[in-house]
Amino acid sequence: MSELLSRGVFRLMSCPSIEGAAAIVGAKEGEGPLGALFDQVHEDSYLGQDTWEKAESQLQTQAVQTALKKSGHKPDEIGLLFAGDLLNQCIGSSYGLRELQIPFYGLYGACSTMGEGLGLAALFTDSGLIRRAAAVTSSHFCSAERQFRYPLEYGGVRPPSAQWTVTGAGAVVVGPSGKPPYLKGVATGMIQDLGVTDINNMGAAMAPAAADTIRRYLEATQTQPSDYDRIITGDLGAVGSELLLDLLGREQIDLSAQHDDCGLLIFNREEQDVHAGGSGCGCSASVLCAHILNEIQSGRWNEVLFIPTGALMSTVSVQQGESIPGIAHLVHLSSKRWPQPEQE
Amino acid sequence: MNITQAEYGELAKKASPNTKSYKTIPSAFVVGGGICVIGQLLFALYRDLGLNEDSATTLVSISLIALSAILTGLGVFDNIAKFAGAGTLVPITGFANAVVSPALEFKSEGFVLGLGAKMFLIAGPVIVYGTLASILYGIILWIIRLF
Numbered sequence: 001m002s003e004l005l006s007r008g009v010f011r012l013m014s015c016p017s018i019e020g021a022a023a024i025v026g027a028k029e030g031e032g033p034l035g036a037l038f039d040q041v042h043e044d045s046y047l048g049q050d051t052w053e054k055a056e057s058q059l060q061t062q063a064v065q066t067a068l069k070k071s072g073h074k075p076d077e078i079g080l081l082f083a084g085d086l087l088n089q090c091i092g093s094s095y096g097l098r099e100l101q102i103p104f105y106g107l108y109g110a111c112s113t114m115g116e117g118l119g120l121a122a123l124f125t126d127s128g129l130i131r132r133a134a135a136v137t138s139s140h141f142c143s144a145e146r147q148f149r150y151p152l153e154y155g156g157v158r159p160p161s162a163q164w165t166v167t168g169a170g171a172v173v174v175g176p177s178g179k180p181p182y183l184k185g186v187a188t189g190m191i192q193d194l195g196v197t198d199i200n201n202m203g204a205a206m207a208p209a210a211a212d213t214i215r216r217y218l219e220a221t222q223t224q225p226s227d228y229d230r231i232i233t234g235d236l237g238a239v240g241s242e243l244l245l246d247l248l249g250r251e252q253i254d255l256s257a258q259h260d261d262c263g264l265l266i267f268n269r270e271e272q273d274v275h276a277g278g279s280g281c282g283c284s285a286s287v288l289c290a291h292i293l294n295e296i297q298s299g300r301w302n303e304v305l306f307i308p309t310g311a312l313m314s315t316v317s318v319q320q321g322e323s324i325p326g327i328a329h330l331v332h333l334s335s336k337r338w339p340q341p342e343q344e
Numbered sequence: 345m346n347i348t349q350a351e352y353g354e355l356a357k358k359a360s361p362n363t364k365s366y367k368t369i370p371s372a373f374v375v376g377g378g379i380c381v382i383g384q385l386l387f388a389l390y391r392d393l394g395l396n397e398d399s400a401t402t403l404v405s406i407s408l409i410a411l412s413a414i415l416t417g418l419g420v421f422d423n424i425a426k427f428a429g430a431g432t433l434v435p436i437t438g439f440a441n442a443v444v445s446p447a448l449e450f451k452s453e454g455f456v457l458g459l460g461a462k463m464f465l466i467a468g469p470v471i472v473y474g475t476l477a478s479i480l481y482g483i484i485l486w487i488i489r490l491f
Contacts, residue, residue, distance in 0.1 A: 146449050151450075153445035154466065155416075155441045156425070157425065204356035239361075
């Protein structure tokens with residue numbers, strides 16, 4: 001059963017396991033520093049489909065199928081499926097997952113969706129209501145560009161603070177296998193808005209949300225950053241990461257030794273010309289599934305906080321001059337369980 | 345959060361890197377200037393072929409528009425633009441690219457609601473306000489000529 005530590009912060013007493021995970025990505029991500037770790041790298045940005053939206057759905061289908069295969073379970077053994085993406089009305093998920101016939105919750109948390117989905121999957125399995133859940137998210141550079149920015153062949157130039165949407169999907173299966181990596185805690189993000197209006201500076205818009213969620217989790221669990229091997233945010237990029245450290249520094253929390261960011265891990269920023277780093281739902285999801293979980297499984301890292309970050313604006317709100325609200329959901333991953341009470 | 349919006353705005357501005365103008369301005373100048381040189385050469389060529397000045401000027405514009413439309417279609421234009429910045433954006437080439445790129449992109453939504461409707465997504469405002477400005481200009485000119 002889960003224990004409520006403070007508002008929106010939960011300790012998962014049964015420590016559900018991640019039984020299987022998969023990351024499917026595009027060519028550019030395959031050329032990045034984590035390239036060899038992904039389950040599949042697609043050279044064709046269309047994945048054999050005729051539109052980029054269908055390609056993105058395909059990424060989700062393949063990610064879930066691969067994660068299920070690796071966990072050794074079939075779709076009908078999954079009690080709930082949590083999924084989301086960046087496309088309007090989350091069509092990446094609903095079209096990509098319709099054949100699976102798993103009870104489905106479509107989520108929108110922008111690029112924080114993996115934190116939201118994984119957190120809910122963990123809470124539902126920990127509660128004992130269901131035995132096994134899955135979470136998946138995706139993003140696709142081409143489908144995101146045309147929805148949020150300009151056509152691909154348009155010769156506009158991005159400012160240095162802009163980020164590059166990751167083409168990729170990550171899926172996890174959460175269940176009671178009793179093997180690491182374990183899920184030990186969840187913190188639900190609160191919407192934070194410090195008035196950033198620049199659509200090309202999402203890192204700055206999301207950093208306050210990440211700072212707030214991390215601070216709340218540390219406070220509720222009475223832990224320090226040094227109690228963790230890594231504290232990894234979703235896609236703050238270079239600008240947002242600097243701001244996060246600055247914001248928490250003002251609260252006497254020093255994250256500099258433990259902090260990393262999926263948006264900075266997935267690409268070689270200079271060589272791959274991605275400006276401030278990677279972004280998108282697929283960014284944190286694919287880095288989680290290909291890299292973070294492996295490091296925990298191998299025992300190199302023991303305690304990890306994973307905090308996907310999302311910018312909750314739409315093209316309409318931005319055009320109307322509204323500022324960009326941010327959100328960040330935290331999941332505490334570990335190679336060890338909480339000390340378990342003696343079995344009777 | 346223990347910080348005001350104004351304070352955070354300052355912080356965010358400081359953390360965000362600026363465009364490297366020492367690199368982007370010269371490359372925009374070279375490419376933009378290069379396009380003008382190509383235009384001038386084409387003009388000389390068309391004059392040599394016996395066209396009068398008016399026709400030659402029109403044909404230069406048409407040629408540059410066609411060239412950038414073709415380069416957009418081949419997927420080359422955005423790579424040049426990445427280096428050139430405003431160097432390809434400002435001349436007539438940028439306008440052609442702004443029309444062709446959404447036409448290509450939104451083909452997947454069909455020829456009417458996709459290609460047809462979205463073709464002027466970027467260039468539309470330029471046409472609307474360009475037309476308005478020319479009307480305004482015409483009115484002013486008309487008033488001046490009354491006196």
